[in-house]
Amino acid sequence: MNTTNTICLRKPVLCSLFLLIGILMQALSVSAADVRIAGMVTDASNNDAVIGATIRVKGTTTGTTTDANGKFTLTVPDNATLQISSIGYENTEVAVNGRTELTITMKPSTSQLQEVVVVGYGTQRKVDVTGATVTVKGDELVKQPVLTATQALQGKAAGVQIINSGQPGASPVVRIRGTGTALGGTAALFVVDGVLTDDITNINTSDIVNVDVLKDASATAIYGSRGANGVIIITTKRGKAGKLQINYSGNVGIRNAANLVDMANAVEYANYVSAASGTLVNAGNTSTDWYSKILRQGFTQTHNVSLSGGTEKATHFLSLGYFTDQGIVIRNQYDRFTIRTTNEFKINDKLKTGIIASYASAIDRRVNLGSAYNNAYRAAPIIPGKENGKYGNTSVYQNVGNPILDIENNKDRVLDNRLQGAAFIEYKPVEWLTFRSNIGDDWSNQVSRVYNYQFNNDTITFLAPGGNQRNANSNLAFRNTKTSHWTWDNTVTLNKTFGKQTLTVLAGTTAEQYTQTWFQSYRKDVPAAENLWYIGTGNANTSTNDGSGDKWARNSYIGRVNYNYDDTYLLTATIRADGSSRFPSQNRWGYFPSIGAGWVLTNESFLKGQLIFDLLKLRASWGRVGNDRIPSDAYTVTVTPNLAYPYGGGVATPGSAITQIKDPNLKWETTEETDVALEFSAIGGKLTGEIGYYNKKARDLLINVKVPSVTGDADGQVLTNAASIQNQGLEVVLNWRGKITEGISYNVGGNLTLNKNRVIGLNGGQPILDGGVGGNQPYTTRTDNGQPVGSFYVLQTLDVFQTQEEVNNYKNSQGTVIQPSASPGDFKYQDTNGDGKIDDLDRVFVGAYQPKAYFGLNAGISYAGFDFSIDAYGNVGNQVYNGKKAFRQLAQDNVESAMAYNRWTSANKSQTEPAANSGNLLASTYFVESGSFVRINNVTLGYRVPNSVIKKLKISTIRVFATAQNVITFKKYSGFTAELPGFSSTNNAGVVTTGSPTTAGIELNAYPTARTIAVGLNVGF
Known part of the structure; x- marks a missing residue:
């Protein structure tokens, strides 16, 4: 052996x-x-x-x-x-x-070289694009149970900051590459199938094929006056030739508040108020959590059905959608029904036409959020909320209404009907020449009714008599707003290839007109029965009526040349001339050029042998765009009627006068931008990415400049073009797709945006003071030279006075006691200018809401029919202002639990939390907190039923899934949410803005972020 x-x-x-x-x-x-x-x-x-x-x-x-x-x-x-x-x-x-x-x-691929992206008035291959664009597929957006596609876009595109609100029916604020204006309009332009709009709450996300974001001036210059804040192009689904296809998608879920603020309980409150007021307060037997009384678990559902089919001569697509969001605040709900149809007809080989139309009807059941939320924060927890149909009478104890009664005793309903449509005709006399005419309209009619019930101690039973929460007369406010915005584009496109060279030339004209009219009326003593809620049923002697409107128009000429040599050398040149009625005749026209170049290095001989990069493309561009989003009468001097003018005998006689100063030479706000980027695909397409830099300068921005007051203008200011703002940034995008085995594929990706925003010149303009939160804080932000727009401008707290001796010894260089009226436990403020007193001249800049960086992360894996994805979003380096904490006005107002527990006492020598106080603290760094956060935005697990199973059911596809949105947020901020777009305000330009950049980052009555858990089904027949 x-x-x-x-x-x-x-x-x-x-x-x-x-x-x-x-x-x-x-x-x-x-x-x-x-x-x-x-x-x-x-x-x-x-x-x-x-x-x-x-x-x-x-x-x-x-x-x-x-x-x-x-x-x-x-x-x-x-x-x-x-x-x-x-x-x-x-x-x-x-x-x-x-x-x-x-x-x-x-096999030819639709990716990389052949991938087509939508640009202004046409499409281009991705490799030919020389501007900064990003495409997000509709399949990625529809995973999230949200109202609009922009909400789902958060974290998926570098350079695009989405600030969401948890409020049903609310649109998010979109900032593309920073804030480029302070008093002008900041909203990005949406283009839906060629129709220009500022709002897409009427668009069903399930109907969307792609969202293409145009970010730099080279890409947006084709839209001229509308491109200053970026352009978001939405392409919806079309019919396909073949047999009828029917698809259903839907989900149902529940929503809860993702983060709540802990308020002081009855004992903590009693101790705090007793110390602040000097009067003993009894905690009693009640400890009311007011937020839990006005919040609930909400329900949400989405259902969509679509039909698609047609022949080679005619195709059609029809979709029906229903969306409901029962808000997490009691009695709050938003419902929307949508219908969209697309029909295209091929008349012959040279002529085709089509119609796209959508209708949306929404009912927004709003709540008195401002009053209810402020009162829920301030209301005493020793007062019961509501028991056996009786309301706790908070107003007996303090000057605050019962938050439950604030919501339940009024009804605010808005019915919004919106019709959006477009029709086109396209003619190709020869293969390389196309004529196209597209006309569209965005029409809406919004009707609002707000009814406040009459109540007092006789009609509403309180748990305690007296108090001042009453409404002596019922009243009804009615408003009807009609809006129409039509656009008409006529273009001719030449596309010709000469050997290795391809030339595309676009020329055309566009026209648009916006018209809005509104009428509102108000009457008291309208009956309580809902079927009688009409102005005519109220007391005619209490009637007030008002109405107005707006109208403006633009006319434009556009031109663009695209040149490609051997898929290696690329050139794009664009020009747009815009005429706007919002400017005086001498400044009506603005001219917005751009030029971009691209170089595909991997097509060069010196890179032919390398084995790393599949695509390496360098691009650079420069462009100029404008902004005309100012009041239509901003340059027109108007006369104010019905003013009392006393003549010699002292008798007041009605008359009219000019009460404002206006600049008759207002002109365009202009943004000029330079962009450089490197795009790449490597290792057989597994790794793709982009690294880019931009420098964006906006000049001739609207700002108020002081002038001698000679016309009766109260503040002696005139709105004119004087300021400049700069945004500089770096964008990085990396994505990896690979396979573990033949049956397991995965993807990992992320994007990062670094942005520096600052005012680089007021040029005689006055700094903008904004962000007032009431009490001793009429403003908290200042937009000024060298600082970001809307920077927090407050007093610097040094610490808390521990003894009277510290108060007496806090002196300036001349020996003056700086805070002589302070007591131990009060804040010690920095005497910045050394004048021996604390006032507004001692304020300092302490950051802004605009983040220094924001990012998105995503990952996914699929195996044997299962798919799992996770998305995250966050921003760092910004500040937020806890305005609700500054809103306390009385000693009896409630406080946050942390304030009550950590407050300064003789036994607890806190250096950060002052002693119990009656509110009305000065605007200071005490209220400024870190706004950095990271949130798991969405987690989705799905399963696609195998073909072997579904064929027996005679259907084409079945997928079931579970999804969670706003899963968890990691933040330092002590408030409800660090996402704060800015509350509605009337700025110095007289423009009412929502999400104003000069008020962004202030939490006063923000709707809390909601966490949603849903299950859904997709079926195709």
Whole structure:
């Protein structure tokens, strides 16, 4: 018996190991046999040679590229697998299996070179685009149970900051590459199937194919006056020729407040108020959590049905959608019904036409959020909320209404009907020339009714008599607003290829007009029965009526040239001339040019042999866009009627007078931007990304400038073009897609935006003071030279006075006691200017709401029909202002639990929390907190039923899923939410703005962020 047999009999495990080693050595010796391959790579669609394709041996760095005839030679192991990749084609793998000659075909791909993106008034291949754009697929957006696509866009696009609100029916604030104005309009432009709009709450996310964001001036210049704040182009679904396809998608879920503020309980409150007022307060037997009384678990659901089909001559698409969001505040709800239809007709080979129309009807059941939330924060927890139909009478104890009664005793309903549509005709006399005319309208009618019930101690039973929460007369406020915004575009496009050169020329005209009229009326003593809520049923002697409107128009001429040489050298030049009625005739026209260039380095001979990059593209651009979003009468001096003017005898006589100063030479706000970026695809398309830098300067911005008051203007200011703002930033995007095995694929990606915003010149303009929160804080922000827009401008708290001796010893250089009226436990404020007193001249800048960086992260994996994805979003380096904490006005107002627990006392020598006080603290760094946060935005788990199962059911696809939105937020801020778009305010320009950049970051009555958990179903027939 030989040695091997002996070992195998006595040591079978060791024998098995020897045999395994022997097999592996034999396999290695076999694989070591190399073969020399002569191969050719061709296009599967036309059999043409694929030039410059990368051939790589799988698992190694060995490889080569095809020559001008699509051929290659390579020495490889005879059992190797080759990986072939090329721009514009799907990646493929081929096993050698000992062969020495190979012919490999590649299928054209819609990615990279051939991927088409939507740009202004047309489309381009992604590789041809020289401006900064980003595309997000509708399939990515529809995962989230939200009202609008922009809410779901958060964290998915570099340079795009989305600030969401938890309030049903509310649109998020969109900031593209920072804030570029202070008093002008800041909203991005939406273009939905060619129709221009500022709001997409009427668009069903399930109907969206793509969202294309145009970020830099080169990309947006084609929209001229509308492009200053970025452009978001939405393309909806179309019908496809073939048999009728029916699809259903829906989800149902529940919503809860994601984060609540802990308020002082009855005992903490009693102790705090007793110390603040000097009067003993009894905690009693009640401890009311007012927020829990006005919040609830909400319900949300979405249902969508679509039908698609047609022939080669005519296609159609029809969708129906229903969305409801029962807010987490009691009696708050938003319902929307949508219908969208798209029909396209091919008259002949040269002529086609189509109609796109959508209708949305929404009912917004609003709540008295401002009053209710402020009162819920301030109301004493020792007063019961509501028991056996009786309300706790908070107003007996303090000047605050019962938050439950604030909501339940009024009804605020808004009915919004909106029709949006477009029709086009396209004519191609020859293959390379296209004429297109597109006309669209966005029409809406909004009717608002707000009814306040009459109540007092007789009609509303309180748990305690007296108090001042009453409404002596019922009243009804009615408002009817009608809006129409039509656009008409006429373009001609030439697209011609000359050998290696491709030239595309676009020229055209566009016109648009916006008209709005509104009428409102108010009467008291309207009956309580809801079917009698009409102005005519009230007391005519109490009637007030008002009405007005707005109208403006634009006329524009556009031109664009795209040049491509050999898919290597790219050039884009754009010009748009805009005429706007919002400016005086001498400044009515603005001219907005741009130019961009691109260089595809991987098509150069010096990179042909490299095996890392599939695509390496350098692009640079410069452009100029405008902003005319100012009041239509901003330059027109108007006369104020019905003013009392006393003549010699002292008798007041009605008259009219000019009471304001206006600049008759107002002109465009202009933004000029430079953009440089490197785009790449590497390792067979597994790694893709982009690194870009932008420098965006906005000049001639609206600002108030002081002038001698000679016309009766109270503050002696005139609105004019004087300020400048700069945004500089860096954008980084990285995405990786790969396979673990043949059945398991995954993706990981992220984007990061660094942005620096600052005012670079007021040029005689006055700093903008804004963000008042009441009491001793009429303003908290200041927009001034060298600072970000809406920077917090407050007193610097040093610490808390511990003894009277510290108060007496706090002096300036001249020996003046700086805070002589302070007591131990009061804040010690910094005397910034050293004048021996604390006033507004001592305020300092302490940051702004605009983040220094924001980012998005995403990951996903799929296996055997299962798919899992997770998205995160966050921002860092910004500040927020706890305005609700500053809103306390009386000693009896409630406080946050942390304030009550950590307050300064003789036994607790706190350096950060002052002693119990009656409110009305000065605006200071005490209220400024970190606004940085990271949130898990969405987690989705889905399962697609196998084809073998669904074929028996005679359907094409079934997918079930569970999703969670706003899963968890990591933040330092002590308030409800660090996402604070800015409350509605009337700025110094007289413009009423929502989400104003000069008030952003202040939490006063923000709707709390809601967490949503939902399950859903997608079915295709």
